[in-house]
Amino acid sequence: MAEPIDFYFDFSSPYAYFASTGIEALAAESGRELRWRPILLGPMFKATGSAPLTEVPLKGSYARHDFERTARLFDIPYRQPDPFPIGTVSAARSVLFLQKQGSDKVAPWARRLFSAYFAEQRNISDTNVVLALAGEMGLDSAAMAAGIARDDIKALLKTEVEGALARGVFGTPFIFVDGEPFWGFDRFDHIRKWLAMA
């Protein structure tokens, strides 16, 4: 069995959202498992001396245009969220908590968080919104509330972010296939070509 594909993402990244809609199919094509690895972009921006895309002069307005156009061209539901970007600590921790529980709902939960924010204007920086979404999906929101606040889950997110930085992650989506790094939704076809040549 080939190594799982590592999918690093921040829930506030539009290109990570786009990637989330297709990456399971991509993994399945090569018979691989997918590891959903939520991280936070803040520390990456600090490490590279950069800023959220939409705050960069010139690049920012292009990026907003590209978000909406990419969604349209790839037929992905999208409504530019407001506020944007947002903090995603609770959302990230909720995924790590489910993983630690051994839940089989990790993937649908991560996809749900992404689409709530990027297609339904639900502000997942608010822990209450995260918990409400969990309840709607039939997850135990009381257990999740406790999980998000647990010290070991907080520590795990820090470790994940540090581990990602140590592997050279500086933005999301960031994808590793057998240790080979790919940055961006626009690297999906590169991944396919790379797998075909491997």
Place this chain on the structure above:
Amino acid sequence: MAEPIDFYFDFSSPYAYFASTGIEALAAESGRELRWRPILLGPMFKATGSAPLTEVPLKGSYARHDFERTARLFDIPYRQPDPFPIGTVSAARSVLFLQKQGSDKVAPWARRLFSAYFAEQRNISDTNVVLALAGEMGLDSAAMAAGIARDDIKALLKTEVEGALARGVFGTPFIFVDGEPFWGFDRFDHIRKWLAMA
């Protein structure tokens, strides 16, 4: 006849080089002319507060890896140039000079400069190298030497850079199709989808 496609590039940009190998085919697919528009990235970096890709922490080493991998995956001849990046004022001016002359050699000349730098380790920041390449191709290198030094050609390059900035160009390759902006070699498939939907 549809509008020509505007192709903005800096001769020191690897992704612009990759784009240069396929953009004529892309334009031809939609029955369009292609306008080769050399610019300089320096003023764009200033406007966006950014730096050459390879000088950004973390991003830099990924970028170098991505240059070589992209070349391999798309079957484009590539040898990481050294020195890199370089100043491309003379190369850019030489293209503008040929355009102003009404030469029919603009496209092969631009492609020649790109491949000399990115596949053959010839340092086109050196005006003498540019002129030698022109001679090898059967162009009048004495006329080109005079052209590169002409005040109107110098002014034209400045105007082109300012015009690009005014249109929102912040990196290269930057491509306009009917005013629609696309940044990056990795937007070729977006351009194709966009043209198909237009």
